[in-house]
Amino acid sequence: MERIIFYILAAIIIIFAIASVSSKKMLRAVIYLLFVLIAISGIYFMVDYSFLGAVQLAVYAGGVIVLIIFSVLLVHHIELNLELASTKKRVIAALISFTGIAMVLPVILTHKFNVVENSRTIEVKDIGEKMLSYDSGGFILPFEVISILLLAVMIGAIVIAKGNRLGLKENQETRDKKQDIINQ
Amino acid sequence: MINGISIYEILTLTTILFFIGVYGFFTRKNLITILMSIELILNASAINFVIINTYLYPENLQGAIFSVFIIAVAAAETALAVAIIINLYKMITSVEVKGTELMKY
Numbered sequence: 001m002e003r004i005i006f007y008i009l010a011a012i013i014i015i016f017a018i019a020s021v022s023s024k025k026m027l028r029a030v031i032y033l034l035f036v037l038i039a040i041s042g043i044y045f046m047v048d049y050s051f052l053g054a055v056q057l058a059v060y061a062g063g064v065i066v067l068i069i070f071s072v073l074l075v076h077h078i079e080l081n082l083e084l085a086s087t088k089k090r091v092i093a094a095l096i097s098f099t100g101i102a103m104v105l106p107v108i109l110t111h112k113f114n115v116v117e118n119s120r121t122i123e124v125k126d127i128g129e130k131m132l133s134y135d136s137g138g139f140i141l142p143f144e145v146i147s148i149l150l151l152a153v154m155i156g157a158i159v160i161a162k163g164n165r166l167g168l169k170e171n172q173e174t175r176d177k178k179q180d181i182i183n184q
Numbered sequence: 185m186i187n188g189i190s191i192y193e194i195l196t197l198t199t200i201l202f203f204i205g206v207y208g209f210f211t212r213k214n215l216i217t218i219l220m221s222i223e224l225i226l227n228a229s230a231i232n233f234v235i236i237n238t239y240l241y242p243e244n245l246q247g248a249i250f251s252v253f254i255i256a257v258a259a260a261e262t263a264l265a266v267a268i269i270i271n272l273y274k275m276i277t278s279v280e281v282k283g284t285e286l287m288k289y
Contacts, residue, residue, distance in 0.1 A: 003188040010197045017201055017224055021208030026217070033220050036201075040227055043194075046186050047238050052251055059255055064223065064262045071216055071266045075273045083280070085211040093210035097203040104203075108195045115191055118242040127252070130245050139249050146256050153260040161267040 006046060012039040024081050026072050034065045048121040191239045195232070202228040215269050215279045219262065230254045 013036055020032035037060040044053035085093070131139045186194075201224060208221030230251040237247025269279050276283055 002186055006186055006189050006193075010193075013197065014200055014204070017204045020224070021204055021212070021217075021221060026214070029217060029220065033223065036224065037227065040231060043231060044234065047234060049234055049238070049248060052234060052248065052255075055252060055255055059259050060223075060227075064259055067262060067266050068216060068220065071269055074270060075216075075279050082217065083213055085213060090211050093207050096210065097207040100203045100206060101199060104199050105196060108199065109192055113191050113240060115185075115239050116242055118185060118238075120238065120242045122238070122245065122248050126245060127249060130249060131252075137246075142253055146253055150256065150260055153264050157263050157267040160264070160271050 002046065006043070009039045009042045009046070012036075013043075024084065026076055026080065026082055027069070029082075030065060030068050030072060033068075034061060037061050037065065048119075051122065051124045051127055185239050185242075191235060194235045198228045198231045198235070201231075213281050215265075215272075215281060215284070218281070219265050219269075223258065223262070226254060226258045230258075 016032045016035040016039070020029050020036060023029040023032060037056065041053045041056035041061070044050070044056055084090070130137075131143050134140055205221045205224030205228065208224065209218060212218050212221060233247040233251040233254065237244065241247070272284060273279055278284075
């Protein structure tokens, strides 16, 4: 049973990922990406890591996709067709990708992994305790770094998206000064 | 771990997903679609972290926690990239790669 579900999820991931990188319509490509992300969260649920599955659904399917759809709607006409790369370029890119797969897959498939038979469920409690522990092997430092990063991104996104309006006055002053120097 | 599924099958899946992302990164000419290809690549690596953690070292949690960090960094990157794209569109009314040469000088 789990085998069948995994193969269905794998087929959904690969088919819709290919559709997402080759679709001509912008908005459709985003929706195909949404299907890929939801199927990936299904894989997280299958390995009994339901916390990450929920995070994947909330952050990616709920946040990132909506953000991308917003930006698509803001900068594109909805019926606009994307300009595709030339056939030669696409063939070269496909060749590079196939070469990459052909180089990586034999290495993975011939390597002998020491798989430990287990049926462990990763609990949210374990994740939380590990993330906030000061002991050796604890993750408090990366956790704090990530929180600083998110704060910096919030401020940076506001400053960048507001564009020139924040620094308009200052720009005019510097322009006046430059003009004065030129006049002198 | 998933009953009846070996680690090789899942790693094959993530390898293929990764290189689909690479293909998209090479062929797309639009900044937003390039961003989507990067999401595919990051997702493939996040699955790898979780799978290797649960199949090989089930007593540890390092891979499981790092996949959470990967998702956080990916979300931060997307938010910032969308802000840059919208600002760029206000300046040059285009989000194609060939139109973006503002930061070259």
